[in-house]
Amino acid sequence: MPLDLYCVDPSPPTRAVYLCLKILGLEANKKPISLFKREHLTPEYLKINPQHTVPTLVDDGFVIWDSHAICTYLIGKYGKDDSLYPKDLQKRAIIDQRLHFDTGMLFTSLFQIAYPLIFLKCKEIPKEKQQRARDAYAMLEKFLDGNDYLAGNNYTLADICCVSTTTTLVEAFRVHADDFPNVKAWIQRCKDNIPGYQETIQPGLNIYKGLVDAELN
Template sequence: MGKLTLYGIDGSPPVRSVILTLRALGLDFEYKVVNLQAGEQLKPEFLKLNPLHTVPVLDDDGFILYDSHAINSYLVGKFSKDDSLYPRDLQKRALVDQRLFYESGTVAPAGVEVMYTVLRQDNPEVPQAKIDALAEAYKNLNLFLKDSDFLAGDNLTIADFHVLAVLTGWVYFLEIEPSKYPRLAGWIQRMKRLPYYEEANGARLELILQLIKAKNFKIV
C-alpha cells in the first residue's frame, strides 16, 4: 500500500468524516493540518493539490482527491475487505447515496447557516427560522432510523460517518432531545460507542465547540 496523506482541519465535519472512515478501515495515514483561518488553503502549494481550496484533500501515493463523499467511497472501494461501508449492491448503495445527498444538501447547509451567523458574522442572534430548518433535518433523520439501527439499513455505512460528523457540531445550536427524536438520539449514542469515535471525532470537536460556546448565541 502506498502512502496516504490527509489534508484538513479538525473543525471541519467533512474532514472528520474521512478520519472516521480511515479509522474504521484501520488505515494508517499522515495528517497535515491546513489552517483555514490563516489562509493556508490559498497558498500556491495547496492550490496545486486542490484548486477549489477546500478540505479535506486525500493524497494516495500521488493520486489526489477532494470532497469527503468522493474520498470516503474511494477509500472503501480500494481498501475495505468487504463492501459493508459502501455496498456494491445497487439498491443498498442507492439508499446510502440518498442519505449522503440529504446530508450534503440539507443537514449540513442547515447547520452552516447557523454557524455562519454566529462565527463568521459574529452575530450571537440566530433567527428562529434557521433553528427550525435544523429541527426539520433532525425530524427527517429520525424517520430514516424508523426501522433500522443505522441511517441506511442494518449496517454501519459512510452515510453514518458523514451525518455524525455534522450533527455532533450542530447539537450545540439545537439539542437532539430524546423525547422529540428518540431514534436519532439513540443512534448518536450507538455511534459514540465506536472504538475510534473519540479519537476520530469527539476530541477533534473541542476547538470549534469552544468558539461556539464563547459566542453565547441566542435564538430571536
C-alpha cells in the first residue's frame, strides 16, 4: 500500500492529513513541496494536481487532492470503524457542513490574512478581513455551544480539519481568547484528547508561527 503525500509542514490542510493518517495508523512517504520556491507550479506537479494545491495524496497511482477529500477517502478505505466520519447520513451531513465551513470560512479568512503578510510583506490587515476572521471565530463559538467537539461530544474529522486551520488562524490573527471561550476550550480539548495531535499539528504550527512572527515583530 504505497501512499505518497505531497506536503508542506506549516500548511494547515497538510497537517490535518498528517493527523488523520496518524489516527488511522497509516504511514505515507512525505514528498515536501516548497511554495516559496514555487515547486507547486512546476510542470511535474501540475501534471499530478492541475489545481497546484498542497496536500495531494497518491495511493498506488490514484491521485486525490484537497485535505477533506483526502481524509474522507483514507477513512473510507483504511479506517477500522467509522467514528471519524460516520456512515449515518445525518451525522455525516453535520461533519460535511463543518468541512465546507473550514474551506469556505476558516481557511479563506486565514488565506486572506496570511498570504499578504507572508508572501507580499503587507503588515496591515484590512478591517473587513479582520471582521471576517472574527465572524469565523464567532460561528465556531456557536457550533460549540453545548458540545465538546464540532459535531457532538466525540472528536471527528470536523475537529481534525478545523482545529488545524483555527490554530493557524489564531497565530496569523490574534484575538483575545476570552472573547471566544468555547473556541479556546475546544482547542485545548483537541490538544489533550486527539491522539497524535502534538506530533502532527504542533511542529508545522511552530514553523508557521515563526513565519508570522518574522513579519509582525
